[in-house]
Amino acid sequence: MLTVAPPTRLLLGPGPSPVHPRVYQAISQPVVGHLDPYFFQVNEEIRKGLQTCFGTTNEFTMVISGTGSAGMETAVTNFVEPGMKFAVFANGYFADRITEMGRRHGAQIVRLEKPWGESFTGAEAEDFISRHKPQLVAFIQAETSTGCYTPGKGICEAARKVGALTIADTVTSLGGMPVDVDAMGIDIAYSGTQKALGCPPGLAPITVGPRGVEYLRARKAPSVSWYLDLKLLLDYYEQAHRYHHTAPVSMFYALRESLAVIEEEGLPARLERHRKNHEAFVAGMESLGTAMYVAGEHRLWTLNTPRVPDGVNDLAVRKHLIAKYGIEIAGGLGPLAGKVFRIGTMGYGSSAENVSLLVDALRDAFAVAKA
Ligand SMILES: Cc1ncc(COP(=O)(O)O)c(C=O)c1O
Numbered sequence: 001m002l003t004v005a006p007p008t009r010l011l012l013g014p015g016p017s018p019v020h021p022r023v024y025q026a027i028s029q030p031v032v033g034h035l036d037p038y039f040f041q042v043n044e045e046i047r048k049g050l051q052t053c054f055g056t057t058n059e060f061t062m063v064i065s066g067t068g069s070a071g072m073e074t075a076v077t078n079f080v081e082p083g084m085k086f087a088v089f090a091n092g093y094f095a096d097r098i099t100e101m102g103r104r105h106g107a108q109i110v111r112l113e114k115p116w117g118e119s120f121t122g123a124e125a126e127d128f129i130s131r132h133k134p135q136l137v138a139f140i141q142a143e144t145s146t147g148c149y150t151p152g153k154g155i156c157e158a159a160r161k162v163g164a165l166t167i168a169d170t171v172t173s174l175g176g177m178p179v180d181v182d183a184m185g186i187d188i189a190y191s192g193t194q195k196a197l198g199c200p201p202g203l204a205p206i207t208v209g210p211r212g213v214e215y216l217r218a219r220k221a222p223s224v225s226w227y228l229d230l231k232l233l234l235d236y237y238e239q240a241h242r243y244h245h246t247a248p249v250s251m252f253y254a255l256r257e258s259l260a261v262i263e264e265e266g267l268p269a270r271l272e273r274h275r276k277n278h279e280a281f282v283a284g285m286e287s288l289g290t291a292m293y294v295a296g297e298h299r300l301w302t303l304n305t306p307r308v309p310d311g312v313n314d315l316a317v318r319k320h321l322i323a324k325y326g327i328e329i330a331g332g333l334g335p336l337a338g339k340v341f342r343i344g345t346m347g348y349g350s351s352a353e354n355v356s357l358l359v360d361a362l363r364d365a366f367a368v369a370k371a
Contacts, residue, residue, distance in 0.1 A: 007326065010325070010326055010327045011328050011344070012343055012358055013329050013330040013342060013344055014344050015144070015195045015344060016201050017344050018198070018347065019198060019200055020198040020258060020348040023199055023254045023257045027251070027253055027257075031249045034243075035243060040237075043063075043237055043252060045256050045260075046252065049259025049260070050062075050063070050207065050259065052267055053205075053259070053262065054179050054189055054191075054205070055178070056182045056189075058181065058208060060207065060208040060209075060212070060213050060234070062207075062237050062238070063205050064204040064206055066203070067194070068171040071191060071204030072097065072101060072169060072171075074206055074225075074230065075138075075167045076102055076167075077223040077225040078216060078219075078230045079188060080105040082107070083107075084106075084136060085132065086108065086136045087109075087111070087112070087132055087138070087164070088110075088137075088138050089111075089112050089120055089125070089137070089140070089150065089155060090111040090114065091118055091143060091146065091150070092144075092145040093333045093334055094140045095111075095140050095143070112128040116145065116334070117147070117298075119148055119149065119298045120150060120154070122153070122154025122155075125155040126161075129158040129159055130161070130162065133162045135164050136165050137156075137159040138168075139166070139167075139168060139169070140169040141168045142170060142172035142300050143300075146293065146340075147292075147293060147299060147303050147304055148294050149298055150298075151178070152168055156184050157185060165187040165215060168184070168186045168189040169189075169191075171191050171195060172303050173300070175197040175198070175347060176302040177271060177300060181207055186209070187211050188207070189207050190204055190205065192204055193205070193251070193254070195302060195344070195346050197262070198258045199255050199347075203255055208230065258347075274302060274350050277301075277350045278299070278302070280352060284355060284362075288363055288366060290309050291306070291307050292304065293336070301350075302344060304343045304345060305332070305342055306340065306341055308332075308340060311370055312369045313369050314331050314332075314338055314341060316368070316369035317362070317366065317369045318330070320364070320365040321362070324364070324365075325361045327358060327361055329343045
């Protein structure tokens with residue numbers, strides 16, 4: 001077998017996104033044991049960096065060994081109990097995924113459905129939640145299937161009035177858009193490392209606020225999942241440092257380094273970079289006569305969904321971009337298949353150079369894919 005030699009790709013799809021060179025360096029450092037004091041020091045630095053990105057003072061902030069879906073399942077398995085009423089704000093693919101996880105955990109699901117790409121008003125959230133009085137509410141802050149942003153303030157306020165906890169999926173917002181856990185009133189938020197944090201896939205940051213911690217303390221039956229049980233994980237990471245699982249140490253180095261990069265850039269400056277490059281991309285698409293799928297005020301800065309121009313074959317565009325430029329973008333999911341592209345401008349990949357390279361490549365690809 002030859003040494004692994006991946007092709008050169010510019011990852012401008014919905015994730016994974018380009019990895020910062022310092023993160024690649026960090027990941028190649030020697031592994032220490034998962035009970036080594038150095039590992040716990042790295043873990044503590046990660047916790048602090050994540051608090052900044054999440055916009056929270058939550059002590060209970062840690063990472064799950066697994067991808068974004070493990071973060072989602074951690075939220076579900078620790079906060080859903082059989083028979084519980086679980087409300088999902090459903091406007092895309094990942095809302096359907098958390099619905100399915102809730103269903104498998106025996107929740108009684110109620111959903112407020114919106115067409116993919118639309119967000120929810122505070123009045124809609126208030127009306128829905130006050131009618132159903134759920135115990136738990138979930139929404140997708142950054143819906144990667146559509147490019148739609150739902151900050152969540154109205155949802156969290158309405159949930160609090162009926163005593164419900166809130167779960168926010170911040171997989172595609174953390175490190176690239178305001179997440180603002182404390183300001184929004186979010187109780188539980190999870191994410192993934194491979195999007196705007198600029199790391200490879202493999203870890204799922206999670207934060208739990210005081211109301212969530214109180215719920216966990218009072219919970220009688222243990223969560224169905226042993227691996228994702230937050231109480232056991234807390235014992236390992238924060239308290240007794242008792243062995244729970246062999247943490248993927250190299251990925252912890254990677255995340256620690258990406259958070260150092262974020263600290264040096266400064267979160268506000270980083271978010272502003274994402275906003276600017278997103279807007280430059282939108283302007284570029286408009287110059288090609290291509291409209292965006294999501295209304296202006298609800299657009300993610302991290303994940304863009306330009307419509308596939310009339311008469312253009314989206315698969316042919318994607319194939320051309322890979323073959324000629326080594327650029328990866330993605331097509332639409334579910335009802336948006338063939339209708340939109342999904343283009344990431346996130347993390348290390350969010351740069352003016354990448355945007356202009358991509359807009360030029362798309363101009364070329366649209367012409368080729370029309371012929
Ligand atoms: C919004 C959202 N939630 C959850 C996930 C699941 O993350 P993963 O694919 O890392 O398991 C993704 C992945 O793209 C996502 O975009």
